[in-house]
Structure formats: structure tokens, C-alpha cells
Amino acid sequence: MHCCGCAVDFDPARNGFGDTTPNFGHIPAVLDAFASEEWTWGGKWGKPDGMHWQAANV
Secondary structure, eight states, X not given: OTTXXXXXXXXXXXXXXXXXSOGGGGOHHHHHHHHHTXXXXXXXXXXXXXXXXXXOOO
């Protein structure tokens, strides 16, 4: 997704891959803002990727 320009990663130090308690989980305004634009957050995946947001669903 990153190489296609439809995904971004933010703040990996506090939202690391595999972290089950990513910082973004504590900021509902950010989660809601991305959700309102229909972006997917990796923090809800089976193997959490809390820094990852993507505009494409595959």
C-alpha cells in the first residue's frame, strides 16, 4: 500500500508493529477523523500495526 501512495505510517516510536496498546488507541479524535474518510487503521488488525493507516481496503 505504501508504494502505491495509499498508506502512511505515523509515530512508529509510540505505535509500533505488534504493539497491542498503540498510542493512537488513546486518541479517539484521530481514529474518528481517519474513519470518517474511510481509512483503515492497522491498530485493529490481528497483528496490530498501530502506526499504519491506509486509504485502500483489499
